[in-house]
Amino acid sequence: MTTAAVLATNLAPFNPTGDGAIQVAMDMLRPQKSDVVYDIGCGDARFLVTAAVSTGCTCIGIEYDADLVRRAHLSVEQHHVVDLVSIRHEDATDADFTDATLIFLYLVPRGIQALLPRSVQAHHEALRLHLS
Numbered sequence: 179m180t181t182a183a184v185l186a187t188n189l190a191p192f193n194p195t196g197d198g199a200i201q202v203a204m205d206m207l208r209p210q211k212s213d214v215v216y217d218i219g220c221g222d223a224r225f226l227v228t229a230a231v232s233t234g235c236t237c238i239g240i241e242y243d244a245d246l247v248r249r250a251h252l253s254v255e256q257h258h259v260v261d262l263v264s265i266r267h268e269d270a271t272d273a274d275f276t277d278a279t280l281i282f283l284y285l286v287p288r289g290i291q292a293l294l295p296r297s298v299q300a301h302h303e304a305l306r307l308h309l310s
Contacts, residue, residue: 194221200228207280209233216240216278218270223250223263225282230262237263238278240270 195203203225209215213235217225220239230237237259241247247267254263266273275281 217282230259239265
């Protein structure tokens with residue numbers, strides 16, 4: 179499938195978040211145990227696993243691709259954070275993430291543009307948002 183075809187149905191092609199980008203996001207967002215962290219387009223859940231393991235916060239991933247949802251579930255199980263991380267197989271443009279205190283978006287510009295107005299509108303002043 180071409181990149182154009184992927185973007186026609188998804189917010190971004192799968193591009194795993196690198197360890198460096200995860201560390202920068204963790205340093206900037208400073209998740210706490212009391213946070214509800216969302217990763218929109220979570221892929222294999224590597225950011226969520228890192229956040230859950232290091233802080234014990236509640237994490238929710240939204241992923242459209244069924245294969246990536248399976249990979250994310252496997253990663254969550256392997257890292258023993260099933261009680262902290264849940265993965266939802268759904269379209270992020272229709273997802274409810276109003277309970278988020280922190281949102282991580284690692285998407286192409288088109289995906290960010292599709293979600294940013296909605297994510298900012300739906301939240302209170304305390305929301306922390308990281309765009310990569």
